[in-house]
């Protein structure tokens with residue numbers, strides 16, 4: 143690894159921490175990353191990147207799980223009050239919080255694309271002195287929104303990478319595309335960016351994640367265990383009635399939802415691979431002595447392959463319809479998110495592996511790991527890149543965590559950000575060496 147790169151990244155370290163903590167403190171959930179995106183755009187524009195924003199990089203009707211209009215408006219106002227850079231907000235208004243920053247070197251060479259995500263989780267952050275972000279004053283100030291999956295780190299890595307690559311642009315060839323994606327949680331955002339065509343010209347693509355149980359100093363070059371997933375909301379609508387006087391006139395939506403929840407969790411599995419189902423939210427009823435006429439559930443299915451997930455999802459639809467029929471209520475299903483399974487491209491994984499071995503902080507580099515994974519909508523971008531003849535991967539940078547992902551005590555060792563920037567910058571700087579001699 144070049145001495146210059148090492149110096150560039152070392153000089154950045156304190157700035158990375160400050161960036162990450164600022165993003166952590168003002169955590170914003172999917173499609174509401176107004177402050178975050180405005181700050182990213184402002185910084186990358188000042189660095190000299192060509193920016194494509196909002197509707198240019200997000201296909202409106204391919205967005206999934208968009209919050210209601212009123213929430214979008216209110217959260218944009220809150221972002222402004224919390225220091226969003228006003229001049230960039232119009233591009234993001236209405237839930238178009240995506241950015242593609244391009245650096246064209248003017249020299250021939252491939253297009254290399256890196257994707258980071260920017261959204262927080264729907265979770266309240268732990269408020270006690272055992273939790274570093276609280277102790278050090280950078281815990282989320284936004285109720286119900288917390289960076290508990292490290293996307294504040296991912297966004298910071300994207301900004302740091304942008305700085306380093308711009309500083310070393312004389313040594314690059316081809317084109318660099320930095321993709322800042324909204325709404326990864328709930329797998330809602332990537333499809334809209336894929337369908338807007340943002341990776342259609344990308345020859346080499348990788349998305350990244352930190353943590354996920356991978357030990358500090360370890361790198362997984364081609365994570366291949368992502369489960370296909372479908373996220374959906376169900377509403378049941380019955381008839382309210384006097385629970386004592388005329389219960390027979392009621393149609394009980396609460397019982398339909400409860401029946402459905404139990405039925406969903408007892409679905410048969412599939413011999414072709416792992417599957418999952420989770421009813422994460424169930425809300426029903428309005429009062430003690432009223433037959434409940436309304437119920438709502440938030441559900442997800444997952445499968446090791448697209449086919450397994452599709453099987454579980456179809457079974458789930460039967461269960462929901464059956465439960466509604468049992469109680470004489472109507473039901474409605476709304477798709478809220480989806481992701482595919484996707485396999486990384488072997489030659490690109492090999493190249494990443496070889497390049498990563500030159501990074502001194504990486505003590506162990508592996509192509510893949512056998513671990514129960516979650517899901518990732520970066521798989522839409524990976525599949526789109528591959529469909530256009532490019533190569534795609536998904537890298538995981540191990541690091542120490544204070545608690546598991548999606549936990550209210552989640553925090554990570556910030557030194558992983560510099561390691562990730564060095565590794566990704568090395569890929570961009572050395573891409574002219576692809577493919578290597580064996």
Ligand SMILES: O=C(O)C[C@H](NC(=O)Cc1c[nH]c2ccccc12)C(=O)O
Pocket residue numbers: 291326327328329351354365371514515516517518519538547
């Ligand atoms: O389905 C979602 O909402 C996305 C969310 N995604 C993640 O948490 C990312 C993730 C989970 N496990 C791994 C393992 C490696 C990389 C990334 C991940 C999940 O699985 O709940």
